[in-house]
Amino acid sequence: MNTRVLTGITTTGTPHLGNYAGAIRPAVRASTQSGVDAFFFLADYHALIKCDDPARVARSRLELAATWLACGLDPERVTFYRQSDILEIPELTWLLTCVTPKGLMNRAHAYKASVDANAEKGVDPDDGVTMGLFSYPILMAADIVMFNAHKVPVGRDQVQHLEMARDIADRFNRLYGGDFFVLPEVQIEEDVATLPGLDGRKMSKSYNNTIPLFEGGAAALRAAIMRIVTDSKQPGEPKDAESSHLYTLYRAFATTAESEAFRSRLEAGMGWGDAKQALYEKLEGELAPMRERYDALIANPARLEEILMAGAAKARKLATPAIERLREAVGLRNLNAGVVKKAVKAEKASKGARFVSFREKDGSFRFRLMAADGNELLTSIPYADAKLAGAAMKRLPSEATLQVQADGFAALLDGATVAASAPGAAIEAAQAALDSLIGD
Numbered sequence: 305m306n307t308r309v310l311t312g313i314t315t316t317g318t319p320h321l322g323n324y325a326g327a328i329r330p331a332v333r334a335s336t337q338s339g340v341d342a343f344f345f346l347a348d349y350h351a352l353i354k355c356d357d358p359a360r361v362a363r364s365r366l367e368l369a370a371t372w373l374a375c376g377l378d379p380e381r382v383t384f385y386r387q388s389d390i391l392e393i394p395e396l397t398w399l400l401t402c403v404t405p406k407g408l409m410n411r412a413h414a415y416k417a418s419v420d421a422n423a424e425k426g427v428d429p430d431d432g433v434t435m436g437l438f439s440y441p442i443l444m445a446a447d448i449v450m451f452n453a454h455k456v457p458v459g460r461d462q463v464q465h466l467e468m469a470r471d472i473a474d475r476f477n478r479l480y481g482g483d484f485f486v487l488p489e490v491q492i493e494e495d496v497a498t499l500p501g502l503d504g505r506k507m508s509k510s511y512n513n514t515i516p517l518f519e520g521g522a523a524a525l526r527a528a529i530m531r532i533v534t535d536s537k538q539p540g541e542p543k544d545a546e547s548s549h550l551y552t553l554y555r556a557f558a559t560t561a562e563s564e565a566f567r568s569r570l571e572a573g574m575g576w577g578d579a580k581q582a583l584y585e586k587l588e589g590e591l592a593p594m595r596e597r598y599d600a601l602i603a604n605p606a607r608l609e610e611i612l613m614a615g616a617a618k619a620r621k622l623a624t625p626a627i628e629r630l631r632e633a634v635g636l637r638n639l640n641a642g643v644v645k646k647a648v649k650a651e652k653a654s655k656g657a658r659f660v661s662f663r664e665k666d667g668s669f670r671f672r673l674m675a676a677d678g679n680e681l682l683t684s685i686p687y688a689d690a691k692l693a694g695a696a697m698k699r700l701p702s703e704a705t706l707q708v709q710a711d712g713f714a715a716l717l718d719g720a721t722v723a724a725s726a727p728g729a730a731i732e733a734a735q736a737a738l739d740s741l742i743g744d
């Protein structure tokens with residue numbers, strides 16, 4: 305089976321040069337590799353979390369679809385679709401929501417950042433926080449596991465979301481006792497270009513320092529380049545290429561030899577005006593043919609709609625049978641499909657990691673943490689009373705810190721040891737078992 309690589313693009317803005325060099329160009333190139341099945345989609349449900357301006361969402365979907373295609377994405381080769389055309393995704397989101405502990409979502413960076421900002425302002429912690437924002441990682445998990453993606457290329461800010469997707473998928477697999485989902489791996493793009501914006505900070509919509517990719521045509525591209533901040537050195541004065549944003553931008557689009565030549569000219573005193581003109585010509589050379597395709601696509605939304613609907617049909621060929629299997633697994637079954645078995649309480653405990661409590665001869669209470677495979681991981685200290693043992697057991701998954709010690713490892717609560725490792729147990733296995741029990 306080919307490696308499935310999947311990534312989503314939130315449809316809230318107009319793509320700029322930084323998006324192109326940092327995300328679009330590398331993704332389009334990667335999608336042509338052999339042995340890879342690429343899935344690219346417009347995350348338009350995610351857009352609704354961030355943006356309540358319908359015109360902006362609608363325009364962004366159009367611009368992003370046109371941009372990716374104009375930049376060379378081949379919809380025959382890649383599965384290219386809109387998230388909101390895959391009806392199975394919100395359905396899967398609900399199935400996953402029902403197995404996701406609230407405590408896991410409480411830890412999401414984006415949610416915590418909102419809560420912290422509210423605390424600083426002295427308002428209610430959840431002020432302005434929608435359930436969309438809170439559940440954002442579950443929708444993202446559904447995007448990924450719907451297609452059993454193996455690899456998910458994203459920026460660093462998305463790493464936690466990927467960990468959550470793995471966690472949620474793993475819980476579902478254990479709870480319903482099957483390999484329903486592949487656990488996805490994050491793929492951090494280490495060496496893609498991060499472009500400086502007009503003011504030298506990272507090019508970003510939020511800094512208002514972007515160079516447009518296609519919108520506004522060659523004139524807007526040139527006008528933006530002319531606004532790039534430089535030092536005040538005059539023509540004829542030698543310039544330091546390394547500290548110049550112009551040079552960094554140029555390099556992201558030129559061959560090594562071209563970059564070297566550009567650098568020498570700067571060092572020999574090329575004026576900033578001429579340097580900007582050279583950068584403009586370099587960029588225009590790469591972008592002009594794509595812009596032509598972009599303009600043609602924007603002018604033909606019916607064609608774009610057709611391409612995206614064909615992509616959705618291709619994606620749903622996989623999603624429809626997958627969701628049927630999942631509905632079956634959770635008990636949303638056709639009543640007519642044979643005798644419906646009388647409910648037997650699923651033996652949840654035998655499927656995943658679990659705690660077992662026991663009583664010592666001296667009357668004290670203890671518990672053990674067992675791995676899914678039945679191996680013993682931790683044994684607690686003796687407690688005088690079953691309630692205390694129960695309380696410690698409850699707190700352990702989300703609150704314990706594991707600490708390596710001379711003869712194994714220990715689990716600590718409030719700085720005090722409450723359980724010690726079993727002989728031969730691995731700390732990673734104990735951590736994984738505890739993680740899997742959060743919220744149980």
Ligand code: TRP
Nearest residue numbers: 310311312313314347350444447
């Ligand atoms: N959250 C991602 C971002 O902001 C976009 C996204 C939504 C995504 N669903 C995804 C990325 C699934 C990868 C896989 O960049």
